[in-house]
């Protein structure tokens with residue numbers, strides 16, 4: 030059974046890679062296809078994982094491909110896929126700010142305030158759960174949530190699918206990427222997830238020092254800082270640094286006392302909202318510290334302005 034599935038998948042991939050016979054024959058029968066110019070072939074794309082990051086297993090079903098990346102980039106930056114036509118994923122996850130924004134709290138459609146700070150999307154492929162409270166376990170299900178979320182893009186599922194299915198550019202790109210058939214929420218999730226698997230950050234001076242053993246990559250004071258970070262200050266207990274790679278997160282949830290009112294009450298219950306476990310009150314996922322100078326302000330509520338203030342905290 031497994032071998033059969035693999036053979037079918039391989040056929041699909043080959044088919045996408047070299048121009049699809051089935052599509053051509055469909056075109057002869059179906060006037061809808063006949064009226065459109067033939068689809069351009071899709072080609073696989075090799076993503077080189079930077080030094081300092083673990084290997085990535087790209088799903089057999091969804092290898093990175095030329096048409097796929099064109100589609101995914103378009104979906105990610107398309108403001109017309111929000112309720113008021115003003116917000117895209119890229120509005121909040123802006124590459125200029127390491128795929129975050131420079132706001133304390135995100136602003137969604139109709140200038141509505143989100144309750145949390147936008148996290149960077151660098152290296153999200155390695156996360157075991159998504160969002161500050163880890164409420165979503167897979168990258169595919171996470172990827173469609175922002176389109177539908179009233180604090181972000183606020184489109185009803187049917188409206189999102191209608192806008193995509195009515196658009197001939199999206200029809201072509203989805204068909205080149207996934208083969209024929211209507212555009213579904215599942216395909217949108219798979220497309221965005223494939224894009225997220227390419228947002229990688231590594232190969233920094235730190236990575237050359239840590240993973241390649243290049244002792245001269247860091248200055249003396251930077252190397253002493255790293256020693257402090259890993260050993261004496263024990264930051265790396267949570268912001269983990271391995272020998273071969275470093276993600277700067279343990280993927281776990283901790284309460285650091287951020288977001289407490291003057292009366293000592295929590296403004297956001299964090300992980301507790303997912304588990305209903307008292308120990309998780311006010312606990313949030315450890316964020317990565319890569320590209321940290323570009324992602325200010327800091328913490329789940331964006332309440333700390335500068336890195337110096339985080340260290341004091």
Ligand code: HEC
Nearest residue numbers: 117118121135136137145146147148159160161175176181
């Ligand atoms: C209005 C601003 C806004 C928009 C638009 C937006 N996001 Fe986000 N994103 C956020 C915020 C805020 C969070 C944290 C939410 C939470 O933890 O509850 C987040 C979290 C995420 C995460 C989880 C990261 C992690 O570290 O767990 C991913 C992945 C993500 N968004 C991808 C997307 C994609 C893909 C889109 C478009 C479909 C999108 N976002 C649109 C603000 C936004």
Ligand code: HEC
Nearest residue numbers: 262263264266267283285287313314315316327328329339
């Ligand atoms: C017990 C685990 C733990 C330890 C130890 C720890 N952190 Fe964190 N760190 C977190 C968590 C969790 C957050 C997010 C807290 C929140 O938003 O409520 C965080 C947030 C941060 C942020 C803000 C990142 C952002 O994108 O908002 C910085 C910077 C930071 N930590 C640096 C450090 C440094 C430096 C040390 C050592 C002195 C350290 N941390 C020790 C768990 C930890």
